[in-house]
Amino acid sequence: MTANRIEHLLNHSNLIKCLYYNEVLTSADISNYTGKSIPHTIKVLNELIKEGYVAEKGFANSSGGRKPLNYSLIADTHYLLSVAMNQFSAQMVVVDMNNNFVSNVVRYEFDIHLLQAETFVAHLKNFLENCGIPKTNILGIGLTMPGFVDTEAGVNYTFLKVSGHTLVEYIQQNISIPVFLDNDSTAIALAEQKFGVAAHIKNVMVLNLGWGIGLGMILNDKIFRGNNGLAGEFSHIPLFKNGKLCNCGKHGCLETEASLIAVTATAKEGIRQGQITSLANYKEVDADVIITEAIKGDVFSVKLISEAAYHVGEGLAILIHLMNPAAIVLSGKGSVVGKLWLAPIQQAINEHCIPMLTNYTEFIISNLNTKAQLIGGAALVVENFGKKLEDKLAAIEESAYAN
Amino acid sequence: MTANRIEHLLNHSNLIKCLYYNEVLTSADISNYTGKSIPHTIKVLNELIKEGYVAEKGFANSSGGRKPLNYSLIADTHYLLSVAMNQFSAQMVVVDMNNNFVSNVVRYEFDIHLLQAETFVAHLKNFLENCGIPKTNILGIGLTMPGFVDTEAGVNYTFLKVSGHTLVEYIQQNISIPVFLDNDSTAIALAEQKFGVAAHIKNVMVLNLGWGIGLGMILNDKIFRGNNGLAGEFSHIPLFKNGKLCNCGKHGCLETEASLIAVTATAKEGIRQGQITSLANYKEVDADVIITEAIKGDVFSVKLISEAAYHVGEGLAILIHLMNPAAIVLSGKGSVVGKLWLAPIQQAINEHCIPMLTNYTEFIISNLNTKAQLIGGAALVVENFGKKLEDKLAAIEESAYAN
DNA sequence: AAAACTTTTTAAATTTTTTAAAAAGAAGTA
DNA sequence: TACTTCTTTTTAAAAAATTTAAAAAGTTTT
Numbered sequence: 120m121t122a123n124r125i126e127h128l129l130n131h132s133n134l135i136k137c138l139y140y141n142e143v144l145t146s147a148d149i150s151n152y153t154g155k156s157i158p159h160t161i162k163v164l165n166e167l168i169k170e171g172y173v174a175e176k177g178f179a180n181s182s183g184g185r186k187p188l189n190y191s192l193i194a195d196t197h198y199l200l201s202v203a204m205n206q207f208s209a210q211m212v213v214v215d216m217n218n219n220f221v222s223n224v225v226r227y228e229f230d231i232h233l234l235q236a237e238t239f240v241a242h243l244k245n246f247l248e249n250c251g252i253p254k255t256n257i258l259g260i261g262l263t264m265p266g267f268v269d270t271e272a273g274v275n276y277t278f279l280k281v282s283g284h285t286l287v288e289y290i291q292q293n294i295s296i297p298v299f300l301d302n303d304s305t306a307i308a309l310a311e312q313k314f315g316v317a318a319h320i321k322n323v324m325v326l327n328l329g330w331g332i333g334l335g336m337i338l339n340d341k342i343f344r345g346n347n348g349l350a351g352e353f354s355h356i357p358l359f360k361n362g363k364l365c366n367c368g369k370h371g372c373l374e375t376e377a378s379l380i381a382v383t384a385t386a387k388e389g390i391r392q393g394q395i396t397s398l399a400n401y402k403e404v405d406a407d408v409i410i411t412e413a414i415k416g417d418v419f420s421v422k423l424i425s426e427a428a429y430h431v432g433e434g435l436a437i438l439i440h441l442m443n444p445a446a447i448v449l450s451g452k453g454s455v456v457g458k459l460w461l462a463p464i465q466q467a468i469n470e471h472c473i474p475m476l477t478n479y480t481e482f483i484i485s486n487l488n489t490k491a492q493l494i495g496g497a498a499l500v501v502e503n504f505g506k507k508l509e510d511k512l513a514a515i516e517e518s519a520y521a522n
Numbered sequence: 523m524t525a526n527r528i529e530h531l532l533n534h535s536n537l538i539k540c541l542y543y544n545e546v547l548t549s550a551d552i553s554n555y556t557g558k559s560i561p562h563t564i565k566v567l568n569e570l571i572k573e574g575y576v577a578e579k580g581f582a583n584s585s586g587g588r589k590p591l592n593y594s595l596i597a598d599t600h601y602l603l604s605v606a607m608n609q610f611s612a613q614m615v616v617v618d619m620n621n622n623f624v625s626n627v628v629r630y631e632f633d634i635h636l637l638q639a640e641t642f643v644a645h646l647k648n649f650l651e652n653c654g655i656p657k658t659n660i661l662g663i664g665l666t667m668p669g670f671v672d673t674e675a676g677v678n679y680t681f682l683k684v685s686g687h688t689l690v691e692y693i694q695q696n697i698s699i700p701v702f703l704d705n706d707s708t709a710i711a712l713a714e715q716k717f718g719v720a721a722h723i724k725n726v727m728v729l730n731l732g733w734g735i736g737l738g739m740i741l742n743d744k745i746f747r748g749n750n751g752l753a754g755e756f757s758h759i760p761l762f763k764n765g766k767l768c769n770c771g772k773h774g775c776l777e778t779e780a781s782l783i784a785v786t787a788t789a790k791e792g793i794r795q796g797q798i799t800s801l802a803n804y805k806e807v808d809a810d811v812i813i814t815e816a817i818k819g820d821v822f823s824v825k826l827i828s829e830a831a832y833h834v835g836e837g838l839a840i841l842i843h844l845m846n847p848a849a850i851v852l853s854g855k856g857s858v859v860g861k862l863w864l865a866p867i868q869q870a871i872n873e874h875c876i877p878m879l880t881n882y883t884e885f886i887i888s889n890l891n892t893k894a895q896l897i898g899g900a901a902l903v904v905e906n907f908g909k910k911l912e913d914k915l916a917a918i919e920e921s922a923y924a925n
Numbered sequence: 926a927a928a929a930c931t932t933t934t935t936a937a938a939t940t941t942t943t944t945a946a947a948a949a950g951a952a953g954t955a
Numbered sequence: 956t957a958c959t960t961c962t963t964t965t966t967a968a969a970a971a972a973t974t975t976a977a978a979a980a981g982t983t984t985t
Contacts, residue, residue, distance in 0.1 A: 156975085358840075369873075442753055473770050
């Protein structure tokens with residue numbers, strides 16, 4: 120039944136996608152985006168208007184001629200649930216078909232290493248009961264989290280492992296809503312591509328500056344996941360001969376010198392050794408504190424961030440040599456102090472990159488701030504409009520019958 | 523005129539391509555490859571048979587049912603010219619529509635740093651006059667060479683620069699055959715994908731073990747070129763703090779430790795210092811000599827290759843983290859001693875890679891040997907069958923009219 | 926108010942795919 | 956060996972989808 124009602128939505132998923140990503144478009148825009156002819160596009164639009172999914176939205180400007188009709192998705196026909204997890208918490212929010220947040224953003228805290236799937240599902244159920252949106256109107260859940268994620272298989276090899284089932288299966292069975300799983304950095308890259316500064320750039324590297332240093336790659340306008348969904352492990356490229364043991368088990372990973380975790384450790388060591396710094400005034404020093412003090416101008420804090428950024432730059436130099444991207448986007452939680460990173464990164468690039476290559480690569484600081492991952496999680500569901508979502512809906516319905 | 527005669531060939535370029543790459547296929551195979559229905563495929567095939575491009579080639583086996591007809595391209599309707607350049611020479615050969623070499627492979631020697639476009643064109647003309655194939659039957663030239671190549675622009679930023687024109691324009695104007703330019707390593711990757719061990723693998727890294735260490739990347743079944751055609755600069759990723767100046771102007775590039783040039787330098791230094799090695803018996807030590815002696819078992823030579831290979835492995839560890847490829851192919855001139863490279867590379871990978879990732883990546887040694895680049899050059903022309911070749915043919919015809 | 930330019934709509938033509946039936950071969954069975 | 960059954964390919968006809976081209980309708984500029 121559900122599957123039937125939204126048949127049209129999923130059959131014309133490409134059209135729906137571009138409307139979701141662009142809010143309002145003319146028939147010509149849509150035709151351009153989907154690669155179908157304008158007559159055909161208009162025919163489908165009119166069907167979708169009749170079904171109640173699309174509405175005309177006045178006229179767009181014309182460069183001298185009949186003004187074209189604008190079209191947009193009707194916001195409240197369906198909803199998406201985005202769950203953005205990091206090492207210490209998960210944020211949840213309901214998003215409508217115009218990419219607006221229509222519930223409170225609720226945060227659940229935990230240590231991801233200890234988090235059980237059962238507990239997580241309880242959080243999820245709790246959120247669904249209190250978010251104010253009827254569950255049957257939620258088309259899918261976009262779950263994005265750190266770790267080695269195989270999107271196809273629906274498994275996170277690092278966290279939230281469930282025995283006997285894939286993580287996605289487990290949640291779907293308990294919540295009865297289709298679930299799509301992806302890596303946090305991939306989600307951020309998707310958000311930047313669809314709604315952020317990476318829009319319309321064909322080859323972009325999106326850095327997720329957070330506890331680690333995540334990477335989402337957009338190659339030829341598509342998220343690149345590698346052969347098993349494990350591509351983009353930027354954090355653990357072996358770059359240093361420093362002997363520092365990384366939590367991945369190897370030595371000398373980029374992360375051992377450049378992540379906020381490494382920065383925090385160095386800060387604590389510095390304070391212990393009597394460094395003159397405003398950080399000494401804090402009882403507990405963490406990444407947030409260092410960022411705060413760096414913004415205020417604390418010399419030691421700035422130096423710490425700069426050193427980390429320089430090391431990130433060393434890694435980026437390699438990335439530029441290999442990928443020749445048009446742009447590198449600084450996103451994720453750490454990007455709120457994007458400018459602090461920029462100079463040392465540029466410095467490292469200048470020292471380690473062939474000029475021919477750097478000339479073509481631009482650095483951009485994200486404007487999505489902390490919302491990037493949540494936006495990306497909703498977009499992840501939209502990306503799967505079409506056959507994949509249809510299959511999941513059918514499977515869930517079938518298992519409901521069986522019970 | 524020319525353009526008209528081969529209209530059908532270019533209109534159905536996808537079908538032609540898969541026949542070129544596979545020699546014989548059934549209609550079902552082709553339908554599968556092109557994504558068109560079987561009736562449509564058969565219709566087009568019959569047209570092409572009428573035009574004289576395609577022939578039926580007996581029957582294929584069936585697992586219990588009517589045997590399907592085999593189809594293949596008629597070999598001598600047209601030809602492709604492949605020019606494979608390295609630092610010291612260019613090889614040229616004419617290839618027919620079944621990927622057979624139908625002329626002698628002719629080598630012209632030079633120092634690429636000193637080579638002038640004028641000289642090169644003279645070599646090309648000389649070859650064309652003596653190859654035994656009428657020029658009008660040659661559909662295109664695939665020119666593949668080292669350096670920073672922008673395929674779209676038709677320019678090599680490093681070698682064979684022509685003032686006032688792009689390199690491709692210059693050659694086309696003098697030879698009146700469409701020219702397609704690409705990087706040597708990209709050509710090798712293309713050859714491995716279409717005719718070699720990388721066939722049917724979705725994400726592969728193809729290493730060109732030669733004077734430098736080139737890289738061609740196949741991502742999602744497509745050659746990846748980056749934003750300006752400069753992707754895959756594996757040779758110059760900044761990996762070492764060794765202070766060694768690279769010919770690119772930077773310090774510590776992978777090439778400074780891992781290329782055959784670096785190996786040769788180390789060998790000479792070792793001999794000077796009185797190392798016990800059969801290399802000492804040679805008047806002039808070069809890469810070929812070291813490879814030869816390594817095969818024979820000279821301990822010093824093996825050690826030299828092993829050390830270089832280990833460093834290549836360090837670079838590959840980074841590549842695996844970033845790209846999560848299904849396979850890494852060792853190709854290029856150096857791959858004839860592929861097994862010599864394998865153990866030390868594996869060693870480096872084991873030390874520097876997260877096991878989760880290495881589990882999914884297989885190492886394969888090429889079987890195309892020294893022919894890879896030539897095959898790739900011809901394939902480069904075939905890849906451009908369709909609009910691009912059509913446009914070039916039209917432009918050349920037009921300029922012929924103008925004169 | 927006419928001319929120039931745009932976009933939308935409609936209708937016709939074309940292409941492509943689907944469906945169904947016929948043909949051809951292989952394997953099992955009596 | 957002859958016959959049946961099962962597969963798979965090929966052919967032909969019907970249906971669906973898409974593209975193309977031209978007409979219609981509206982805006983802006985002159």
